[in-house]
Amino acid sequence: xxKTSLVAADVTPDxxxxxxxxxxxxxxxxxxxxxxxxxxLIAGPALIVVGAVxxxxxxxxxxxxxxxxxxxxxxxxxxxxxxxxxxxGEARVIQLLGRYKGTVRTQGLRCVLPxxxxxxxxTRIRNHETGIAKVNDADGNPIEIAAVVVWQVEDTAMAQFAxxxxxxxxxxxxxxxxxxxxGSYPYDSTEGGQLSLRENADEITxxxxxxxxxxxxxxxxxxxxxxxxxxxxxxxxAQAMLRRQQAGAVVAARQRIVEGAVGMVEAxxxxxxxxxxxxxDEERKAxxxxxxxxxxxGDRDVQPVVNTGSLYQ
Numbered sequence: 001x002x003k004t005s006l007v008a009a010d011v012t013p014d015x016x017x018x019x020x021x022x023x024x025x026x027x028x029x030x031x032x033x034x035x036x037x038x039x040x041l042i043a044g045p046a047l048i049v050v051g052a053v054x055x056x057x058x059x060x061x062x063x064x065x066x067x068x069x070x071x072x073x074x075x076x077x078x079x080x081x082x083x084x085x086x087x088x089g090e091a092r093v094i095q096l097l098g099r100y101k102g103t104v105r106t107q108g109l110r111c112v113l114p115x116x117x118x119x120x121x122x123t124r125i126r127n128h129e130t131g132i133a134k135v136n137d138a139d140g141n142p143i144e145i146a147a148v149v150v151w152q153v154e155d156t157a158m159a160q161f162a163x164x165x166x167x168x169x170x171x172x173x174x175x176x177x178x179x180x181x182x183g184s185y186p187y188d189s190t191e192g193g194q195l196s197l198r199e200n201a202d203e204i205t206x207x208x209x210x211x212x213x214x215x216x217x218x219x220x221x222x223x224x225x226x227x228x229x230x231x232x233x234x235x236x237x238a239q240a241m242l243r244r245q246q247a248g249a250v251v252a253a254r255q256r257i258v259e260g261a262v263g264m265v266e267a268x269x270x271x272x273x274x275x276x277x278x279x280x281d282e283e284r285k286a287x288x289x290x291x292x293x294x295x296x297x298g299d300r301d302v303q304p305v306v307n308t309g310s311l312y313q
Contacts, residue, residue, distance in 0.1 A: 051069060155220030162218050
């Protein structure tokens with residue numbers, strides 16, 4: 001099995017299965033509840049005042065009115081604790097005495113069970129940019145790499161209860177995945193068909209997204225995209241690697257020049273033979289080929305030499 005296939009097979013970390021998953025909470029429209037609550041907060045004190053004013057008409061009636069007023073006020077206060085406003089791009093995780101009772105995703109004013117804890121969880125798309133990490137690539141060369149990760153909370157219950165801080169969890173796992181990917185592939189490919197960080201950015205970022213997604217799945221987070229934002233050799237070897245790249249470019253250019261020059265010489269000799277312009281022996285052909293290659297492959301202009309004698313002098 002090659003190194004590339006080993007990296008692809010060892011992407012998913014061993015993460016425990018989630019103990020709880022998101023489900024909708026029991027909720028109703030909060031506006032009618034709000035109206036009833038305000039009416040109760042107004043009617044309750046009114047009943048208390050009426051009971052106090054009519055105390056002379058009978059103690060039983062006055063006590064009943066005052067008790068009813070107090071109960072109405074208390075009921076309004078209890079019901080009002082279940083009101084919650086949900087803005088676009090967020091959800092509310094509902095807990096009652098430590099027990100998860102569901103998630104509210106419906107926008108607007110909603111009413112849930114009273115005396116519940118309502119934790120706000122943002123479901124908006126977020127960006128996280130990793131710091132510049134200095135790691136060794138697969139060939140042992142020190143490189144600097146950074147990436148940006150686009151992510152979103154998909155399961156609010158897992159984000160709230162599976163990890164301590166899901167934002168910090170995503171940040172650490174993203175940096176871990178970036179370091180692992182950077183150390184699994186070479187910066188430049190020296191073998192045919194081998195993936196490299198510089199030449200195969202799309203494939204590398206795809207595998208990096210898969211690894212980050214596998215690492216943060218236990219937190220209920222979905223990875224939308226990840227991209228490498230910085231990739232360079234470390235400063236201590238940058239100059240040496242630049243000279244190596246320049247040397248490789250010079251060699252490749254020379255190979256192209258030589259291939260073109262050989263083709264031009266072959267065409268010239270073929271045209272001379274085809275049109276019977278001049279009859280050259282093997283020694284003169286070799287001299288002509290040598291001169292043409294010097295002219296075509298030289299890195300500077302040649303100085304022409306005019307032969308005023310015969311062909312063989």
